[in-house]
Amino acid sequence: MAKDRKVIRHKGDLFQSRAGYAFISPAFLVLVLMVVYPLIYGIVISFFDTNLVNKFDFVGLKYYGRLIKDASFYASLGRTVMFTFFTVLGRTILAVLFANILVMDNLPYKKVFRAILVLPWFFPDVVVGMLWRWLYNANYGLFNFILRSLHIIDAPIEWLSNTDTVMWAVILVSIWKGFPFMMVMLLAALQTISKDLYEAAELDGCGVIQRFLHVTLPGIMPVLSTTLMLEIMWCFKHFTLIWNLTKGGPVDATRVVSIDIYRTGFDYMRFGESSTRAVFVFIIIIILTLLQKKMKRSDV
Numbered sequence: 246m247a248k249d250r251k252v253i254r255h256k257g258d259l260f261q262s263r264a265g266y267a268f269i270s271p272a273f274l275v276l277v278l279m280v281v282y283p284l285i286y287g288i289v290i291s292f293f294d295t296n297l298v299n300k301f302d303f304v305g306l307k308y309y310g311r312l313i314k315d316a317s318f319y320a321s322l323g324r325t326v327m328f329t330f331f332t333v334l335g336r337t338i339l340a341v342l343f344a345n346i347l348v349m350d351n352l353p354y355k356k357v358f359r360a361i362l363v364l365p366w367f368f369p370d371v372v373v374g375m376l377w378r379w380l381y382n383a384n385y386g387l388f389n390f391i392l393r394s395l396h397i398i399d400a401p402i403e404w405l406s407n408t409d410t411v412m413w414a415v416i417l418v419s420i421w422k423g424f425p426f427m428m429v430m431l432l433a434a435l436q437t438i439s440k441d442l443y444e445a446a447e448l449d450g451c452g453v454i455q456r457f458l459h460v461t462l463p464g465i466m467p468v469l470s471t472t473l474m475l476e477i478m479w480c481f482k483h484f485t486l487i488w489n490l491t492k493g494g495p496v497d498a499t500r501v502v503s504i505d506i507y508r509t510g511f512d513y514m515r516f517g518e519s520s521t522r523a524v525f526v527f528i529i530i531i532i533l534t535l536l537q538k539k540m541k542r543s544d545v
Contacts, residue, residue: 284527291520308521318522320497321505328416328487328501329480335420336476337469340427345461347428348435359432366425374489377418381405405491408498415490415499422486423479427472434468435461474537478530502526 291309294302312318346352347359365373380387381404389401404414438461446456462469484503487493493500493508500508502522510519 287520287523290517291524292517294517296514297516304517308518311518312521312525317497318502318505321500321502324412324499325481325501325503328412328419328483328499329477331413331416332419332423332480333473333476335416336424336427337473339420339424340431343424344428344431344435345457347432362428363425365422366429368422370422370485371489373418373422374486378405378490381414406495408496411491411495411498415487418490419480419483419486423476427476430468430472431465434465438464470540471537474533474540478533478537481533482526482530 290297290301292303292305294300294304343362347355347362349355352358368376379385383389383401383403383406386401386404388404389398392398393401402410404410442460442464443456446460451459482503483501484507487499487501488504488507491499493504503526506519506522506526509522510516
């Protein structure tokens with residue numbers, strides 16, 4: 246009798262385990278088809294001179310050796326670092342500022358302001374690109390209209406056609422589009438800090454800056470460090486918004502590494518070289534991910 250119960254229990258456990266695998270198999274197949282296979286295929290074709298149809302000439306590490314000596318790739322990498330640094334910096338400043346304002350108890354219409362500030366995050370990059378291209382337009386754009394009305398400028402500024410202004414214009418758009426995510430994360434972190442800590446700091450004679458440095462900043466640091474690393478990774482491989490605004494121009498002034506990869510593959514039809522660049526960026530993202538995990542482990 247006891248033996249029969251064990252057999253029945255074993256069969257039940259076996260059925261449950263098989264049922265579990267059956268339930269996760271669709272998601273697993275999608276993951277393999279949409280992530281794992283393209284990743285492996287991209288790494289493989291970096292060793293080939295190919296048009297992805299009927300030409301697969303093995304070249305080994307030729308493209309990797311060429312990439313190491315490619316000054317244009319390092320230039321696009323430098324532009325990517327610049328774009329990432331100033332975008333993340335701007336998003337962080339705005340996110341910290343607005344999160345601290347929205348956490349105030351005596352702020353009127355708090356929910357309304359919160360909803361308005363989160364709106365840019367919900368707009369698709371294509372819509373944001375079209376909107377800001379109109380704002381930046383030299384002939385009828387809103388920015389030039391305001392500046393000329395205030396007599397700050399005499400002639401319209403070609404925001405997206407001037408190599409001196411275009412990168413800063415793109416960075417401004419990216420900051421506006423992305424800061425709400427960080428703001429929401431920091432707002433959630435701020436709400437976990439006890440009010441007693443602020444009261445104790447105020448009794449000790451701490452000013453606003455001191456309370457921020459010694460109470461607020463340590464309280465939000467675990468969330469802030471993780472969010473910063475995520476923002477860095479996202480900005481480093483950002484493509485859609487920059488492409489919709491400038492397509493990498495003018496004169497490659499906004500040709501960041503993601504656009505360089507795209508143009509090498511689909512404009513010049515050098516898919517092997519394009520994959521080599523993508524593998525290089527993938528390695529950078531992996532390094533950043535490992536740094537994020539190490540930072541998160543140290544916070545714990």
